[in-house]
Amino acid sequence: xxxxxxxxxxxxxxxxxxxxxxxxxxxxxxxxxxxxxxxxxxxxxxxxxxxxxxxxxxxxxxxxxxxxxxxxxxxxxxxxxxxxxxxxxxxxxxxxxxxxxxxxxxxxxxxxxxxxxxxxxxxxxxxxxxxxxxxxxxxxxxxxxxxxxxxxxxxxxxxxxxxxxxxxxxxxxxxxxxxxxxxxxxxxxxxxxxxxxxxxxxxxxxxxxxxxxxxxxxxxxxxxxxxxxxxxxxxxxxxxxxxxxxxxxxxxxxxxxxxxxxxxxxxxxxxxxxxxxxxxxxxxxxxxxxxxxxxxxxxxxxxxxxxxxxxxxxxxxxxxxxxxxxxxxxxxxxxxxxxxxxxxxxxxxxxxxxxxxxxxxxxxxxxxxxxxxxxxxxxxxxxxxxxxxxxxxxxxxxxxxxxxxxxxxxxxxxxxxxxxxxxxxxxxxxxxxxxxxxxxxxxxxxxxxxxxxxxxxxxxxxxxxxxxxxxxxxxxxxxxxxxxxxxxxxxxxxxxxxxxxxxxxxxxxxxxxxxxxxxxxxxxxxxxxxxxxxxxxxxxxxxxxxxxxxxxxxxxxxxxxxxxxxxxxxxxxxxxxxxxxxxxxxxxxxxxxxxxxxxxx
Ligand code: E9O
Numbered sequence: 001x002x003x004x005x006x007x008x009x010x011x012x013x014x015x016x017x018x019x020x021x022x023x024x025x026x027x028x029x030x031x032x033x034x035x036x037x038x039x040x041x042x043x044x045x046x047x048x049x050x051x052x053x054x055x056x057x058x059x060x061x062x063x064x065x066x067x068x069x070x071x072x073x074x075x076x077x078x079x080x081x082x083x084x085x086x087x088x089x090x091x092x093x094x095x096x097x098x099x100x101x102x103x104x105x106x107x108x109x110x111x112x113x114x115x116x117x118x119x120x121x122x123x124x125x126x127x128x129x130x131x132x133x134x135x136x137x138x139x140x141x142x143x144x145x146x147x148x149x150x151x152x153x154x155x156x157x158x159x160x161x162x163x164x165x166x167x168x169x170x171x172x173x174x175x176x177x178x179x180x181x182x183x184x185x186x187x188x189x190x191x192x193x194x195x196x197x198x199x200x201x202x203x204x205x206x207x208x209x210x211x212x213x214x215x216x217x218x219x220x221x222x223x224x225x226x227x228x229x230x231x232x233x234x235x236x237x238x239x240x241x242x243x244x245x246x247x248x249x250x251x252x253x254x255x256x257x258x259x260x261x262x263x264x265x266x267x268x269x270x271x272x273x274x275x276x277x278x279x280x281x282x283x284x285x286x287x288x289x290x291x292x293x294x295x296x297x298x299x300x301x302x303x304x305x306x307x308x309x310x311x312x313x314x315x316x317x318x319x320x321x322x323x324x325x326x327x328x329x330x331x332x333x334x335x336x337x338x339x340x341x342x343x344x345x346x347x348x349x350x351x352x353x354x355x356x357x358x359x360x361x362x363x364x365x366x367x368x369x370x371x372x373x374x375x376x377x378x379x380x381x382x383x384x385x386x387x388x389x390x391x392x393x394x395x396x397x398x399x400x401x402x403x404x405x406x407x408x409x410x411x412x413x414x415x416x417x418x419x420x421x422x423x424x425x426x427x428x429x430x431x432x433x434x435x436x437x438x439x440x441x442x443x444x445x446x447x448x449x450x451x452x453x454x455x456x457x458x459x460x461x462x463x464x465x466x467x468x469x470x471x472x473x474x475x476x477x478x479x480x481x482x483x484x485x486x487x488x489x490x491x492x493x494x495x496x497x498x499x500x501x502x503x504x505x506x507x508x509x510x511x512x513x514x515x516x517x518x519x520x521x522x523x524x525x526x527x528x529x530x531x532x533x534x535x536x537x538x539x540x541x542x543x544x545x546x547x548x549x550x551x552x553x554x555x556x557x558x559x560x561x562x563x564x565x566x567x568x569x570x571x572x573x574x575x576x577x578x579x580x581x582x583x584x585x586x587x588x589x590x591x592x593x594x595x596x597x598x599x600x601x
Contacts, residue, residue, distance in 0.1 A: 001119055001400050002198060003356050004093055004189040007285040011084065015092075015136065015186040019077040021051030027166045029071030029141075038104040038137040042076040051075060053186055054095070056179035056324025069142075070154075070170045075182060076137040081128050088190040090128060093121035095184025095327065095355060097140050099148060104137040114390070115149060116183065117352040117374055118397045124188075142180035143170065149374045149394055150174050150351070151382045173377030174351060175569060176317060177558040179324035184355050192282035194222030201274060201404045202441050203292045205257065207306055212255030212292040217247045218276055226280025232290075233273040240272070257305050258291025258406040261366030262312075262345040264596035269366030271406070289363060291406025297443045297462045299498040302547040304368075304409065310599040311368060311548025312591045313346035314339070314573070315505060318354055319557040321576060327355050335554075336361050338578055343591030345600075348447075348504060348550055351376035351415045353398050362407035369407045370465075370504075370550075373398055375414035375431075375446075383423035391427075392434050399438045410442055411435050412504075416449040416467060419457040428457040447504040452492040463547065464493055467505035471530045476521050482533035490541055500547040506534050507552035507571040512581050522570070524582040531573075531583055535590055543599045551587065 006012050020042045024032040032038075037045045051057055053075065058067045081090065092105065098116030102109060106129065111122035128134055144152025153171045157163035172178055198219040205212050214232055230243040232250050241250035256270040271289045278284040296303040303309065316335070318325045332355075339347065346368035353371060362369050373394055378387070395413060402408050413431045418424055428446065435444045443462035448455055458464055470485040471478055493501055510527035519525035531551065538549050556572035559565045568576065573584045594600060 001121070002286065004187055005287060007287060009192055009284045011190045013188040015077065015079055015188060016053055018050045019053045019075045020048040021057060022046060022048045022074050023066060023069045024072045024074060025065065032072055032074055032139060037074055038139065039107045041135060042074055042137060052326070053182045054184050055181060055326030056183060057181040058177070058179055058324050059322050071143060072139050072141045073181065074137065074139050076135055078133045078135050080133060081130060081188065083130050085128070085190050086130060088125070088192060089123050089195060090125040091121050091189050091191065092124045092136065093119060093187050093189065094182065095119050097138065097182045098142060098180045098325065099144065100141045102139045106134055115374065115394055118394070118401060138182060140181060142178055144172065144178065146381045147386045147390060149391055150376045151378060151387070172560055173379060175559050176319065176351070177324070177560060183325050184327045192284050194220065194226060194278070194280055194282055195284045196276050196278055196286045197221040199274070199276065199286070199288055199404065201288065201290050203290070203294065205255065205292065205294050205305060210254055212252040212257070214241065214250040214252060214274070214290065214292065216250065216274065220246065220278060223280055226278050229277040231275045233275055235270070252292060255292045258293040259366060260304060260309060260345050260368050262343070262595045263307065263600055269364060271363060288404060290404060291363065293406050295409045295442055297500060300500050300545040302463065302500055308599050309368070310542060310594065311346035311502060311550065312594050313344045313548065314551045314554040315348045315350040316554045317350065317557040319576070327357060329357070332358055332361060334578055336365055338574060339367060342584065342588050343595065346370065346548060347554070348372055348412060353402065356401065359402060359405055359407060363405055367407060368409045370410045370412050371398065371402055371408045372412035372415060375417065378414055378417040380418055380421055380423065383421065383427045388427055388430060391431050395431065395435050396438060399435070403439060408442065410463065411439065411444045412446055412465065413444060414446040416447060419448055420450045420454040422456065425456050429460055432460040452489070452496055458497060462499065464497060464499050464501045465504035466493070466501065468503060469506065471533065472508045479529040479533045482530065483537040486534065486537035487540065494545060500545050502548040503538070504550050505552040509570045510581055510583065511566065511570055512575045527581065527583040528586050531586060
């Protein structure tokens with residue numbers, strides 16, 4: 001699905017801003033549908049409050065019932081369309097809404113979507129009133145069930161000696177707050193009736209003759225008799241290759257390759273523009289940023305443009321005060337500044353696909369992305385056919401959204417599934433196989449929290465990703481055992497598989513400002529000791545088969561309330577407000593000293 005970009009043929013109108021909002025707190029959460037709240041203005045159905053879009057709704061109000069709400073929440077707003085949109089496709093697009101959304105335009109259903117974190121859209125032209133106010137209504141339900149991704153369960157509490165009538169709780173299988181609402185941009189954009197619907201680009205490089213190949217396929221919907229012009233344009237505005245077919249390969253001589261910014265090259269993160277011009281009854285123009293680069297995995301290396309790449313990075317979350325998982329440009333800019341300050345050259349989008357505006361920065365700034373699906377915490381209840389087919393659907397939506405991004409160098413289909421369960425074997429064989437079939441150009445993996453002795457699914461991955469918590473969840477308070485345990489564990493994985501290894505999580509909970517000498521768990525001293533033990537262990541294997549390390553986590557983040565979390569998970573090397581804990585300095589020194597080293601180009 002192409003990102004909405006303005007052009008001489010495409011106009012974009014933002015529907016972000018303050019919407020009207022109310023939760024449906026009726027016992028079965030179904031009053032809104034029974035009373036058809038979408039059939040008129042939401043404000044006529046009962047009291048509404050202003051709600052920011054994009055944002056999670058949870059932390060915006062002073063009301064606990066809204067913060068912890070489970071069920072259908074309702075939004076609406078008014079908008080106008082100009083008469084310029086007549087005779088054009090007018091597409092209503094949501095960057096994401098969590099979790100299940102039904103969208104109505106002027107009271108008529110326009111689109112529904114299953115799953116947060118990914119965009120959805122519909123041509124709403126025929127539903128619009130040109131000379132009058134229009135209104136859009138969104139019903140969004142955050143309930144997680146055994147067949148959603150991420151999965152969860154609802155427990156009904158029927159013991160009335162303990163709970164009021166109708167009481168239920170949402171159980172999560174993930175360690176982050178289930179933020180909900182309209183999380184990303186809402187936009188209307190226009191295209192002509194005959195339009196460029198999709199573009200797929202892959203690139204290869206002939207290093208001996210220094211030629212880049214841009215393989216492209218364009219899908220046009222509508223009248224197929226128009227003519228196409230395809231141009232690769234460099235940063236100076238010069239056209240360096242052209243084509244006229246809907247599918248083909250363009251040759252770029254002496255290409256400027258896309259490199260991670262930590263590698264020893266001039267102009268890292270170089271982007272060309274692939275400009276498509278469709279001329280026929282109507283004109284359509286679309287400009288796609290592309291990078292020329294190749295990713296390969298050997299038995300012990302992760303190669304970008306045939307040079308070894310060592311990922312020194314972090315895992316992240318979309319998470320911040322007030323807005324929860326809502327898109328925020330200041331936060332995106334701050335996060336990338338902090339990533340660069342730390343010397344991070346790679347992050348994993350744990351545990352779901354991040355906003356396209358975040359991935360844009362990764363493409364532009366040269367930060368490698370391990371693009372993770374929302375498949376977090378998949379367990380024995382979740383290996384059925386309905387879950388599997390939804391997971392495949394999510395992988396295909398994710399692939400369609402992110403396939404052309406040079407920064408995306410690996411897919412992660414899941415985080416910490418029960419990969420020791422025999423039912424996991426056909427499930428992950430299918431999810432990984434399907435993803436590799438969609439995209440043969442990128443490695444595919446999942447992060448494994450099981451041990452080499454009981455895991456059954458690492459056999460299917462290209463790069464082994466393991467989450468380890470020696471010195472934290474085991475041997476708490478004993479960083480002195482970490483190096484030995486990491487070494488033993490690495491050797492066992494290597495005995496089983498001839499594949500590169502990446503440590504996709506390690507870390508320690510740390511309350512900012514808490515100090516003890518000698519150190520204790522949760523102090524800033526302890527986080528430093530834990531991380532440096534891992535660092536020393538990793539140093540023994542960099543350049544052999546270890547291809548990366550990702551600290552859990554870039555910043556503190558919100559979780560559900562439970563006895564092991566103190567207003568959220570505190571494993572950040574930064575606070576939730578993105579201020580450094582003492583360990584951030586350690587990481588900054590380490591990561592910055594890794595720039596341009598032999599294992600990084
Ligand atoms: C997933 C992440 O979302 N991994 C968890 C993180 C945590 O801090 C959570 O926030 O709890 C850790 C999982 C622990 C797995 C233990 C692995 C042991 C390997 C033998």
